[in-house]
Amino acid sequence: MTYELFYWPGIQGRGEFVRLALEAAGAAYVDVARKHGPHGGVAAMTRLMDDEAPARAPFAPPFLRHGEVLIGQTANILLYLAPRLGLVPESEADRLWAHQLQLTAMDFVVEIHDTHHPISSGMYYQDQQPEALRRANEFRAERIPKFLGWFESALARNPSGPAHLVGGALSYPDLSLFQLIAGLRYAFPRAMARQQPAVPHCVALHDAVARQPRLAAYLASPRRIAFNNQGIFRHYPELDDEI
Amino acid sequence: MTYELFYWPGIQGRGEFVRLALEAAGAAYVDVARKHGPHGGVAAMTRLMDDEAPARAPFAPPFLRHGEVLIGQTANILLYLAPRLGLVPESEADRLWAHQLQLTAMDFVVEIHDTHHPISSGMYYQDQQPEALRRANEFRAERIPKFLGWFESALARNPSGPAHLVGGALSYPDLSLFQLIAGLRYAFPRAMARQQPAVPHCVALHDAVARQPRLAAYLASPRRIAFNNQGIFRHYPELDDEI
Numbered sequence: 291m292t293y294e295l296f297y298w299p300g301i302q303g304r305g306e307f308v309r310l311a312l313e314a315a316g317a318a319y320v321d322v323a324r325k326h327g328p329h330g331g332v333a334a335m336t337r338l339m340d341d342e343a344p345a346r347a348p349f350a351p352p353f354l355r356h357g358e359v360l361i362g363q364t365a366n367i368l369l370y371l372a373p374r375l376g377l378v379p380e381s382e383a384d385r386l387w388a389h390q391l392q393l394t395a396m397d398f399v400v401e402i403h404d405t406h407h408p409i410s411s412g413m414y415y416q417d418q419q420p421e422a423l424r425r426a427n428e429f430r431a432e433r434i435p436k437f438l439g440w441f442e443s444a445l446a447r448n449p450s451g452p453a454h455l456v457g458g459a460l461s462y463p464d465l466s467l468f469q470l471i472a473g474l475r476y477a478f479p480r481a482m483a484r485q486q487p488a489v490p491h492c493v494a495l496h497d498a499v500a501r502q503p504r505l506a507a508y509l510a511s512p513r514r515i516a517f518n519n520q521g522i523f524r525h526y527p528e529l530d531d532e533i
Numbered sequence: 534m535t536y537e538l539f540y541w542p543g544i545q546g547r548g549e550f551v552r553l554a555l556e557a558a559g560a561a562y563v564d565v566a567r568k569h570g571p572h573g574g575v576a577a578m579t580r581l582m583d584d585e586a587p588a589r590a591p592f593a594p595p596f597l598r599h600g601e602v603l604i605g606q607t608a609n610i611l612l613y614l615a616p617r618l619g620l621v622p623e624s625e626a627d628r629l630w631a632h633q634l635q636l637t638a639m640d641f642v643v644e645i646h647d648t649h650h651p652i653s654s655g656m657y658y659q660d661q662q663p664e665a666l667r668r669a670n671e672f673r674a675e676r677i678p679k680f681l682g683w684f685e686s687a688l689a690r691n692p693s694g695p696a697h698l699v700g701g702a703l704s705y706p707d708l709s710l711f712q713l714i715a716g717l718r719y720a721f722p723r724a725m726a727r728q729q730p731a732v733p734h735c736v737a738l739h740d741a742v743a744r745q746p747r748l749a750a751y752l753a754s755p756r757r758i759a760f761n762n763q764g765i766f767r768h769y770p771e772l773d774d775e776i
Contacts, residue, residue: 343686344690345690363636365636369629386609387589390591393606394592394605397643409664410668421651421652425653443586447589449588
């Protein structure tokens with residue numbers, strides 16, 4: 291059964307964490323809002339959320355439809371997908387740890403987003419720029435080292451070695467950490483140039499994921515939307531200045 | 534086997550979502566950082582995070598230890614606990630929906646927290662008050678109605694009736710929605726007085742949870758920490774003004 295991913299078509303956003311899992315596993319999926327025709331486009335997505343109004347309508351994209359199942363919340367979608375895609379080990383302990391890593395990645399995503407939108411997602415960046423400058427200073431100084439340092443420790447302490455976050459094989463949190471590194475490099479190139487020497491396992495993981503054959507093919511394809519200043523990771527040079 | 538909850542002792546915070554589940558189920562648990570003696574206190578919590586530095590150390594409290602298992606991230610702890618405590622139905626679809634509700638509650642918690650800390654958790658409220666005023670205005674006008682409206686729809690559309698979020702019995706998202714309503718009433722009494730007529734099912738659920746015998750006993754006990762201005766839900770009257 292084909293997976294149907296619903297997410298805004300012009301950005302990577304939170305949908306990208308799901309796309310990376312589907313692509314790394316070579317799964318058959320439709321990116322519904324990016325599809326043309328009567329069953330595609332943003333209209334198909336909003337129609338499902340608003341007009342059809344299923345009993346278990348999600349709060350926001352991304353969401354996944356798989357047969358009768360409709361699932362919202364990025365980390366929840368991955369919780370559902372990963373066992374089916376072979377992207378998490380079998381044991382309950384490993385699955386809880388993988389999910390814990392993913393939930394922490396999602397917390398980081400909120401903080402990354404809020405560097406450019408510290409007051410409201412409903413307002414333009416330009417209308418909250420003074421607050422954004424202040425929040426981004428704190429973010430670069432305190433939060434990038436704290437979050438990446440935690441992922442670095444998780445890699446360094448992995449009994450199976452630092453090449454993966456969970457056990458000795460690729461799992462979905464590896465893909466999410468790849469995306470975090472890639473996005474932070476785009477948004478905060480100066481801060482990341484300073485930070486990366488302190489997190490060599492994270493950088494090595496990023497590079498290894500980018501070389502995985504299916505991922506490499508995906509990243510080189512038009513299916514990979516380029517980073518841009520409508521997404522979570524935005525490059526505003528003024529938010530990446532030396533403090 | 535006794536559950537050991539690790540969380541800051543002076544606030545409800547995110548730990549409260551776990552406490553409510555343990556209390557509603559009548560589970561045996563130790564609130565480690567609130568316990569006196571050599572195996573208790575904040576020292577026991579930080580010792581586990583920093584000195585013992587287990588391979589799978591959590592990013593932040595709360596975390597739960599249950600035998601060999603150490604689990605971080607509030608929603609992940611509840612994912613583990615709920616089947617064991619009888620606080621979620623059996624089916625995968627119901628469990629995913631419960632987790633989706635919980636993750637959305639946790640997103641709301643971040644936004645609630647950031648009304649008083651829009652720039653940095655590491656700075657005092659007083660040092661980010663202008664930004665807090667602006668963020669809280671947006672929060673009261675846009676986010677309270679959006680989040681509570683979504684929970685209200687979820688209740689209204691529940692095929693088993695609007696008394697519960699998942700099926701026809703108490704589950705952990707019900708407890709979390711209770712906590713959200715209680716906390717918002719404390720932090721934003723004016724905004725909530727305006728909002729509550731629009732979300733009658735949420736209010737009824739809050740009241741029903743508060744009457745559940747085990748919960749009622751807990752809420753009346755010293756185990757329930759009072760809301761205060763060190764937690765997530767803080768009452769700063771200036772953040773609750775009419776816009």
